[in-house]
Amino acid sequence: MSPNLSQRLKDSGIQPSAQRLAVAQYVLSTDDHPSADQVLAKVQSLVPMLSRATVYNTLNLFVEKGLLKQLVLAEGKVVFDPVLSPHHHFIDDDTGRIEDVPWDAIRVSDPARLEGYDVTEYMVVMRGRKLGGPRKLQKKR
Amino acid sequence: MSPNLSQRLKDSGIQPSAQRLAVAQYVLSTDDHPSADQVLAKVQSLVPMLSRATVYNTLNLFVEKGLLKQLVLAEGKVVFDPVLSPHHHFIDDDTGRIEDVPWDAIRVSDPARLEGYDVTEYMVVMRGRKLGGPRKLQKKR
């Protein structure tokens, strides 16, 4: 997909390797908000010789180098998001699926000006149900 | 403290017991946003004969009966909040401390009207540093 993922890793100060590229290929271009185990499963199906430790190392490295953000939004779920620009999140209570919500979809009265706090970052976290649509993953618990 | 905590439990459909009252006494009146282990430690210092399983059972029961809310905001921290009315949260990146932010302190353009979603609940999650103050818990890691 990405023209040269390898270059992108180098630009972030990461030495490319087969395993790192395989992880990058999936995790940097998904909007699934996968957990570490989901990344492991997915990438392992393509590159069977891949250990758990490597996946964790790689994900943590990517987070450290700023290619990924780590989110902790729901019940015991640590999840990775390749969208680096600020945005909000919606969590579907039925499926557990997390979706990105564009920054402009919601207006928030500047919390950076909160009395007595130096707010460096914020987001709106919403919960509910997604309406209409193909309703594909309804019972994906 | 609370005039009759016992009654409050009954009103929520919870059979009071020594252990449950001890847990309730602490967790329903704190603004510490304690984790389960913190609750265990705290309550055990008053009532030494208290098992971990009981604390988890009790906390889960309280959540189920609507006396507590369970929050998952930060890195591997499941935390409990007795404030049931809607409010926002601020997380101090230095100390990890979570503080409640009054609902009215921030205005959000009604996310309940988000196109294609049925939003039942939302909050603003902020991160940053707390300013000034007695700076008491600075290195409380």
Place this chain on the structure above:
DNA sequence: GTCAAACTCTGGATTAAGTCTAAAGCCGAA
């Protein structure tokens, strides 16, 4: 008061997510 049924608590075993470690593999520079 006594008894049984139902509920509650306990410690220890178990599970699951994540980290650590020591050894082996790989790769580029001299």
Place this chain on the structure above:
DNA sequence: TTCGGCTTTAGACTTAATCCAGAGTTTGAC
């Protein structure tokens, strides 16, 4: 080719949380 430094691996370890089966309590009927 050989060396040194990264990267990967499998498995041991850690920690949070849940499960379980037995023991202890409470309640209500008699």
